[in-house]
Amino acid sequence: MDDNTWSSMVNKNRNFSEGLGKPLIAVETNFKSFTSFYGLVRFTNFGSCLACIGLILGFETVYLSSSATYRKIMFSGSHPLVDPFWSTEVTRFIHCGLEADRSDKIKYLCSNREAIDNLWVCWKKPEINCGKCPKCIRTYVALLTNDIIDFKFREKPEPGDIQKVEIHSEEELSFFEEFLIHAKNYKKVELSKVLSKKILRYKLKQILIEIVDTYLPRAQAWRLKRRSDEDHMVDINLEPRYSDRNVLEHVRGKKNLSLNETKVGTIYR
Structure with missing residues (x-):
């Protein structure tokens, strides 16, 4: 939200709150940029941000409006069982609105x-x-x-x-x-x-x-197990670059040749 939009929103809400006889206290935070920078999901911790604002301003009572109802309470950054624990000896937090x-x-x-x-x-x-x-x-x-x-x-x-x-x-x-x-x-x-x-x-x-x-x-898992029992699995052969011909022929004679062979390179010692 740019500065002009922010100012417009503040003025709009101030006019509305004053019509109700309530002063508006506009608070700007780095919560969005902070959580984005550290890869935090705002949905799970926005309640802590609201609690911080309430504590900084030193209100006696802070009401956090619920997005859920008693019929179905979901896991969220603001929760009726969690929000009261933000309370201190100065500020009390109340999670409200679950009846509607x-x-x-x-x-x-x-x-x-x-x-x-x-x-x-x-x-x-x-x-x-x-x-x-x-x-x-x-x-x-x-x-x-x-x-x-x-x-x-x-x-x-x-x-x-x-x-x-x-x-x-x-x-x-x-x-x-x-x-x-x-x-x-x-x-x-x-x-x-x-x-x-x-x-x-x-x-x-x-x-x-x-x-x-x-x-x-x-x-x-079943497909992998089935493939492991078949004879066309990859066969890796390690052959010395400079080997004794007799030893090499003996090794070749003992091994179980696979159906398909692919040379992948030479391992130097």
């Missing part, structure tokens, strides 16, 4: 027009929601389950875009499973069909991967 999934949170935000207008979910365009990236599409699904159609996207998503988004992990699977529950509860028949197909496709793919990982190594 994404659709429920979107529904709650819609009760505040200013909040929903300032919602930023896109990871491609910091200043606007593009409407085509996976995060925008997941937000679009959550909006559909709540019959919200006036959310601002740069390019309005279509139902067909949902089919194009791939599920890449168990965490993403849990998001779509939550969406499916809401779609069925609110009688969204077509949306339910699309989500059901996506979930089934991912699960079938994982079953196939598990089968390959389990049985392919065994098949490869």
Whole structure:
């Protein structure tokens, strides 16, 4: 994010927070560059970065909002069992929000027009929601389950875009499973069909991967063992460059000739 975009985002969020009667404290870190330099996965340690900010600023209480629900808690850099351990005698950390999934949170935000207008979910365009990236599409699904159609996207998503988004992990699977529950509860028949197909496709793919990982190594080991019993395995012969002719002929007479011979060079003593 360049300096102009950063300033624009800070001003946008400051205006929103001041409208709620809360001051905004903008914090800039080297967390992204640091983790990239050392090859660390940010997904597994972003909670520690949030904890550091809370400790440096010396807040009495820090709330870390959950991306999961009690129904399915995933391994993540921020976790309800881990976050409280960042607490000190000065600062208390609370992992909150597990009682509501994404659709429920979107529904709650819609009760505040200013909040929903300032919602930023896109990871491609910091200043606007593009409407085509996976995060925008997941937000679009959550909006559909709540019959919200006036959310601002740069390019309005279509139902067909949902089919194009791939599920890449168990965490993403849990998001779509939550969406499916809401779609069925609110009688969204077509949306339910699309989500059901996506979930089934991912699960079938994982079953196939598990089968390959389990049985392919065994098949490869069996093939190697079978080849080792055959007579056309590689035969390596070490012959002195300057040898006694009689000794060499004796060695050749004793060895079991292979079907195929290939000279690979000379070993000098």
